[in-house]
Amino acid sequence: MSEKKINLVAADMGYGHQRAAYPLLDLGGDEIITINNYAGIPDWEREYWVKSLRSYEHISRLKKLPLIGTLIFAVMDFFQKIPARYPFRDLSQPIIQQKYFYRFIKKGLGKHLIETMKDSQLPFVTTFFVAAYIAEYYNYSGDIYCIICDTDASRSWAPLHPALSRTKFLVPSQKVKERFLMYGVKEENIIITGFPLPKENIGVNQEILKKDLARRVIELDPSKKYRDHYQSLLDSEVQNKPENFVPPLVITYAVGGAGAQKEIGELIIRKLALEIKKNNIRVNLVAGNRVEVKEYFTAAILRAGLALGGGVNIIYSPDKINYFSQFNNCLHDTDILWTKPSELSFYSALGLPIIMSTPVGSQEDFNRNWLLDIGTGVDSPPPEYVAEWLPDLLASGRLARAAMDGFLNAEQMGAYKINQLINDKK
Incomplete structure (x- = not known):
């Protein structure tokens, strides 16, 4: 202790x-x-x-x-x-x-x-x-x-x-x-x-953060559009060569504390079900400590013709401390964090691009504007068309740039x- x-x-x-x-x-x-x-x-x-x-x-x-x-x-x-x-x-x-x-x-x-x-x-x-x-x-x-x-x-x-x-x-x-x-x-x-961000995702010398970011940038930049322009920046700031790099792309979708917007999580897995089955995409659905959200996600996975653990995981614990620990651990492999612009906006500093669902409240409007200002937030296009716009974002290098912009422009320590x-x- x-x-x-x-x-x-x-x-x-x-x-x-x-x-x-x-x-x-x-x-x-x-x-x-x-x-x-x-x-x-x-x-x-x-x-x-x-x-x-x-x-x-x-x-x-x-x-x-x-x-x-x-x-x-x-x-x-x-x-x-x-x-x-x-x-x-x-x-x-x-x-x-x-x-x-x-x-x-x-x-x-x-x-x-x-x-x-x-x-x-x-x-x-x-x-x-x-x-x-x-x-x-x-x-x-x-x-x-x-x-x-x-x-x-x-x-x-x-x-x-x-x-x-x-x-x-x-x-x-x-x-x-x-x-x-x-x-x-x-x-x-x-x-x-x-x-204050979780130290287990950073390291005293940012060694954990940079290792995760080096892998993530490659995953988010399949066409190398970002790296072709900014490799020197990556070499100077990240200074890390990813080891044992293996897809799939990992999306983590997190609902808020009141359980609002859980329906978006179901849309994501339903519209990406084919890519999930091909093991090209994996999705973490974050239920937090809300058992009713966990049950909703569990049923949604079945409705989408998928299996829990078969490309879709649920992050849940009735104990919030344990939930935070699970969530922080899953961020090491996460490539995209999809959430409303809550306090999780600050997690962009870990080199996580944020796809933003609709803000809830004045403070989240300001969080959204901040994410847009520093270049790490992307307003969510309609979730029902995610299978169409997500490949476009990846091919353009926009999400790789968003990851680096969060790392460069937000405070980690x-x-x-x-x-x-x-x-x-x-």
Whole structure:
């Protein structure tokens, strides 16, 4: 068991908060403290969080319904909307969402958790902004850090009164630092680290990442269009010759935490069934910890005339930590990551081209724009025609370029930088 150097706190709401915490497990003594589901949580707090999560997941699934579903989701999304980046202006005034959470914090939300840590001097590191509110409101004894989980952030991620706050924010980029300055956070409380990615996919000297990327670029560039133009770049940046290179092309399709867009996974395997049977393509369907999504995918594989394990695998575990481990392991062989632009957008830094399904919410709109800006994201053409447009993307070298653009333009070393930050504070 690793030495506990921080109190690592996340929320069990979808995957984003816990996925960001997972690479820091070694700092947390192999423990993620789940603010809405920890041992000893008061019953009323658990009930509050359960109702909040159910409401969010229900609305997320409603979004695909015409008119009424779209309208209901738009109302919810309005309260977490990220304002336009320009012009640079004062955005420090609190918003309704913050006042809502603080109303419950003043009634005692989170107080019990902070009291259980009253004798701890360890840094409080969280991937959930409400946990940072709580730690500061109830005078947590140690330093407080909040990790930002998207490529941009709404006002809710900053403190209610930012000029008076001692919380330090670990942000993914200069752009997000500038956003937090607009929110009124003191510059000395903003630290650019990058998003924490799984160290088992990187290596201290990026040796794991580069080995995976060298193989992937060849798989994504069957016509050599990319390599004919950029071989010198590959030689200087990747410096790795793939060994035992063997197809097939591997696509990993991941649904979000609410299980939305699982139907796209079925379309992919149905339309690519012939290539899967020929062993030209393999597909990982990522169900996460959602048993109902796993069951849907299992039935979908049979409906497509395929067999589980016969070119199609399901990534699933009821335990999220085990799921993250399985998912990260499957990325070594993955050539294309197909998902909505969630926190998985940051995984483009591993040299993974992202085929983006429809964003869900304001933060995912910003993630999509970021992926397009750095060249590593591709908007998904209609999934029902994947058998036609996927070969075109491969032949053009576009996906090989997207893989390299992610590697060159996004930050890989966030988890290592956070480790260093914590160790330097000791």
